[in-house]
Amino acid sequence: MGTATAFFLARETDRDVTLLERDRLAAGSTGDSSAILRHHYGDQAIYTDMAWWSHEFYRSFDDETGASILHEDAPLVRFADAGTPGGEYATAGYDVLDARDIPVSRHEGDALRERYPMYEGADAFDFAVSDDAAGYSDGSDAALGFARGATDLGAGIHTGVSVESIETTDADPTAGRDPGRVAAVETDAGRIACDQVVVAAGPWTPELAATVGVDIPITPVREQIILLDPPAEYAADYPELTPTMSLPGGEWYVRPDVGGGILVATHRHAEEADPDDYENTPDEETVLELVDAMTEHVPGLADAGIKGSYCGVYSTTPDHDFVIDEAGPEGCYWCCGFSGHGFKHGPAVGKLAAALVRGESPTLGETRIDVEYFSLDRFADDPAGNGRPDDYL
Numbered sequence: 001m002g003t004a005t006a007f008f009l010a011r012e013t014d015r016d017v018t019l020l021e022r023d024r025l026a027a028g029s030t031g032d033s034s035a036i037l038r039h040h041y042g043d044q045a046i047y048t049d050m051a052w053w054s055h056e057f058y059r060s061f062d063d064e065t066g067a068s069i070l071h072e073d074a075p076l077v078r079f080a081d082a083g084t085p086g087g088e089y090a091t092a093g094y095d096v097l098d099a100r101d102i103p104v105s106r107h108e109g110d111a112l113r114e115r116y117p118m119y120e121g122a123d124a125f126d127f128a129v130s131d132d133a134a135g136y137s138d139g140s141d142a143a144l145g146f147a148r149g150a151t152d153l154g155a156g157i158h159t160g161v162s163v164e165s166i167e168t169t170d171a172d173p174t175a176g177r178d179p180g181r182v183a184a185v186e187t188d189a190g191r192i193a194c195d196q197v198v199v200a201a202g203p204w205t206p207e208l209a210a211t212v213g214v215d216i217p218i219t220p221v222r223e224q225i226i227l228l229d230p231p232a233e234y235a236a237d238y239p240e241l242t243p244t245m246s247l248p249g250g251e252w253y254v255r256p257d258v259g260g261g262i263l264v265a266t267h268r269h270a271e272e273a274d275p276d277d278y279e280n281t282p283d284e285e286t287v288l289e290l291v292d293a294m295t296e297h298v299p300g301l302a303d304a305g306i307k308g309s310y311c312g313v314y315s316t317t318p319d320h321d322f323v324i325d326e327a328g329p330e331g332c333y334w335c336c337g338f339s340g341h342g343f344k345h346g347p348a349v350g351k352l353a354a355a356l357v358r359g360e361s362p363t364l365g366e367t368r369i370d371v372e373y374f375s376l377d378r379f380a381d382d383p384a385g386n387g388r389p390d391d392y393l
């Protein structure tokens with residue numbers, strides 16, 4: 001989000017733009033991202049609009065930034081039963097995509113088994129909705145590419161520099177005074193004067209927010225990823241390997257991976273983690289659960305080899321909605337809380353953040369985006385924010 005914002009600020013404003021990264025680019029969630037690019041978001045059309053605009057940007061990433069990026073087509077399918085919350089979600093998302101002419105299809109009855117033969121029990125569902133234009137990309141490619149594009153446009157990118165606090169003209173928010181306006185950032189390499197700052201520090205954002213008395217409710221949670229090597233017979237029988245999909249229960253998702261592999265990962269939002277110190281190897285218990293899940297739902301993969309594994313951290317808000325807002329000192333903007341689904345919106349978030357900094361109405365093409373939906377204030381009104389999260393992949 002930081003590199004995307006730097007890119008759009010450099011492209012769309014005449015300001016001096018400096019990006020500070022304390023580690024290396026894509027060191028956080030972005031480097032661990034499964035980078036699924038879907039557009040189906042139930043009835044949350046705001047996400048569909050952002051995801052579609054971003055996906056178009058990712059498709060033309062080379063032209064836009066001068067850097068290449070992985071992009072693979074991989075339809076995402078959602079199996080559902082009528083009359084259930086999952087069924088309503090699937091149908092609402094179908095309608096949103098269809099109304100925007102985003103490729104989407106619905107399958108039912110015998111067509112389910114024929115279309116998804118690798119999935120045991122596909123025909124036990126009433127229907128499936130396929131987000132046909134979905135795909136996946138790569139987080140490191142995107143961050144490095146945006147950084148390269150931003151640099152070409154004149155931005156300064158400094159890695160290995162940690163921001164320690166934000167300095168304001170009237171820095172005593174705890175006394176209840178006007179929080180002032182941004183004057184500088186203090187870093188471990190010295191002070192950098194600035195009058196606007198966009199903080200996109202992933203799960204570390206609340207630490208920086210605390211330096212200016214801003215409270216951002218983010219819980220870092222650990223998720224586990226396993227890369228499977230499908231048996232040769234499976235790969236021969238099912239050349240598309242697998243659709244991108246959640247397994248029943250919604251705690252696992254599967255997508256095809258580059259090089260003929262299959263990526264499976266947890267999507268639990270359950271295990272609180274320290275983003276500086278978490279176990280990077282999946283738990284044995286989780287691996288065994290995966291084998292059970294595969295044996296039951298995709299039996300052709302029950303004997304798949306494991307060719308890699310790692311863990312990553314989501315920055316989860318109470319409602320799983322983002323924070324894109326100016327809050328606290330004047331000139332201080334927050335882009336965080338992407339709750340395990342931010343990658344696909346990266347270009348849109350960068351573009352919207354740049355619009356906020358310019359004080360302009362945030363639009364993506366012709367579509368005006370109601371960024372109020374992502375305001376930090378929503379948690380002051382109600383700690384649950386926008387309400388119960390839709391946890392579907």
Ligand SMILES: Cc1cc2nc3c(=O)[nH]c(=O)nc-3n(C[C@H](O)[C@H](O)[C@H](O)COP(=O)(O)OP(=O)(O)OC[C@H]3O[C@@H](n4cnc5c(N)ncnc54)[C@H](O)[C@@H]3O)c2cc1C
Nearest residue numbers: 001022028029030033034035036163202312338342343344
């Ligand atoms: C396992 C996993 C799978 C995912 N799969 C998907 C998916 O399929 N599709 C999707 O859309 N999204 C997915 N996501 C979510 C998506 O990857 C994230 O929402 C997105 O990458 C968040 O980007 P970010 O820039 O906000 O945070 P980060 O990538 O965490 O970047 C924050 C950066 O800030 C730096 N930083 C922190 N503190 C400081 C400081 N004080 N000074 C300077 N720099 C600092 C960090 O080093 C880090 O590089 C997934 C996430 C994970 C973890």
